[in-house]
Amino acid sequence: MNVSENLKLSLVSLWSSKMRTFLTLLGIIIGVMAIVLLVSVINGSKTQIENEIIAMGSNTLMVTPGNSEASMGPPGTYTVNKLRLRHLDLIEARSSYGAETCPEFDLMGVIAKYKNESRNISFVMGEGSNFERVNNWKVDTGVFFRQDDVKTARQVCVIGATVVKTLFQGLNPIGKELTVRGLKFRVLGILEAKGKMFGMDMDNSVCMPITSAQKMTGSNEVHQINIRIPDAKNIDKAVAEVKRVLLMEMEKTDFSVTTQGESLELFKSIMTAMELITYVIAGISLVVGGIGIMNIMLVTVTERTREIGIRKAVGASSRNILYQFLVEAIIVAVSGGLTGILASVMILSGIAPFVPFPLKASVSSIVISFVFSVLIGVFFGTYPALKASRTDPIVALRYE
Numbered sequence: 001m002n003v004s005e006n007l008k009l010s011l012v013s014l015w016s017s018k019m020r021t022f023l024t025l026l027g028i029i030i031g032v033m034a035i036v037l038l039v040s041v042i043n044g045s046k047t048q049i050e051n052e053i054i055a056m057g058s059n060t061l062m063v064t065p066g067n068s069e070a071s072m073g074p075p076g077t078y079t080v081n082k083l084r085l086r087h088l089d090l091i092e093a094r095s096s097y098g099a100e101t102c103p104e105f106d107l108m109g110v111i112a113k114y115k116n117e118s119r120n121i122s123f124v125m126g127e128g129s130n131f132e133r134v135n136n137w138k139v140d141t142g143v144f145f146r147q148d149d150v151k152t153a154r155q156v157c158v159i160g161a162t163v164v165k166t167l168f169q170g171l172n173p174i175g176k177e178l179t180v181r182g183l184k185f186r187v188l189g190i191l192e193a194k195g196k197m198f199g200m201d202m203d204n205s206v207c208m209p210i211t212s213a214q215k216m217t218g219s220n221e222v223h224q225i226n227i228r229i230p231d232a233k234n235i236d237k238a239v240a241e242v243k244r245v246l247l248m249e250m251e252k253t254d255f256s257v258t259t260q261g262e263s264l265e266l267f268k269s270i271m272t273a274m275e276l277i278t279y280v281i282a283g284i285s286l287v288v289g290g291i292g293i294m295n296i297m298l299v300t301v302t303e304r305t306r307e308i309g310i311r312k313a314v315g316a317s318s319r320n321i322l323y324q325f326l327v328e329a330i331i332v333a334v335s336g337g338l339t340g341i342l343a344s345v346m347i348l349s350g351i352a353p354f355v356p357f358p359l360k361a362s363v364s365s366i367v368i369s370f371v372f373s374v375l376i377g378v379f380f381g382t383y384p385a386l387k388a389s390r391t392d393p394i395v396a397l398r399y400e
Contacts, residue, residue, distance in 0.1 A: 040365065059231070067252055067255060095242075104223050159187055325384055326381050
């Protein structure tokens with residue numbers, strides 16, 4: 001019996017039990033869709049966040065309270081924040097690489113008011129006057145506050161595009177005053193739109209002099225020191241130098257110095273682990289689908305015992321029977337794999353316009369899921385096919 005005859009017999013058999021065949025396909029379809037969809041979502045969000053980290057600049061580094069290398073937990077865990085504004089002057093004065101620093105003091109989830117309108121602001125940021133240069137975030141309209149405003153803790157601010165839209169209802173906010181924690185801040189400018197970063201709206205922000213934010217909360221802490229090095233080639237040397245400078249006043253457990261490159265590598269390792277976990281979970285789903293194939297094939301072999309006996313009686317070899325049932329299992333696996341891939345591509349195309357990151361089917365996930373589904377069909381279809389091929393024709397002919 002040649003391949004075409006095996007294929008024809010297998011298709012006829014599968015078509016005669018359409019509902020059973022569909023239920024058998026379902027396990028493979030779900031497993032393949034799980035791989036393609038989840039990996040595509042992970043890769044899309046990974047690309048988006050990588051671009052956002054890279055956009056921050058390869059020549060910037062950050063100083064944060066706490067040190068994960070010298071103590072347990074992430075930076076800032078179980079530590080007293082000892083970063084102060086004087087440390088910025090110390091870093092710049094002793095820098096051999098032209099370091100320019102900008103402090104940061106963050107207030108999260110603050111309510112801002114303008115007349116009868118009030119909105120929750122995602123980021124209220126206390127910053128230095130060189131925020132635009134160090135953080136690569138420019139003012140689109142109006143002006144940024146000056147160093148004199150920082151020294152005197154003036155109640156002025158610049159705001160993001162979302163605040164203009166939601167709080168000021170699209171009106172020109174420059175020169176107007178918004179209220180934060182009972183204090184009025186005059187708007188000097190509007191920041192250029194940044195969109196979402198790590199899923200959060202960066203344009204829903206109010207930026208004020210760091211001294212004003214500290215005065216508002218009664219704190220003299222600095223939550224983060226952002227540092228820009230003119231030449232990215234000197235970034236590693238600058239990191240070592242900043243550590244030496246800060247160790248003059250603090251212990252190594254009091255601070256961490258990280259670069260965007262380190263943040264990117266950490267993120268990549270996390271996303272790689274997530275992708276691996278996705279493959280494992282989806283693989284388990286495919287194995288479950290394979291077990292379904294084996295169970296259904298075993299039932300099919302039992303139901304067709306008499307047919308097997310008749311075929312053997314008229315000259316069919318055990319190999320012919322083996323190939324016929326194995327081809328059926330492979331057809332189910334291949335059909336399920338192709339259907340799952342097609343459904344995944346259609347779903348991704350349908351939802352792509354509504355997600356904030358690039359979303360398309362990963363070629364690697366398609367290839368891996370399809371190959372794995374075929375292997376599942378071969379593996380789990382072999383035992384039922386062997387059982388069918390080893391059936392005694394005399395016993396089979398007597399089977400009722």
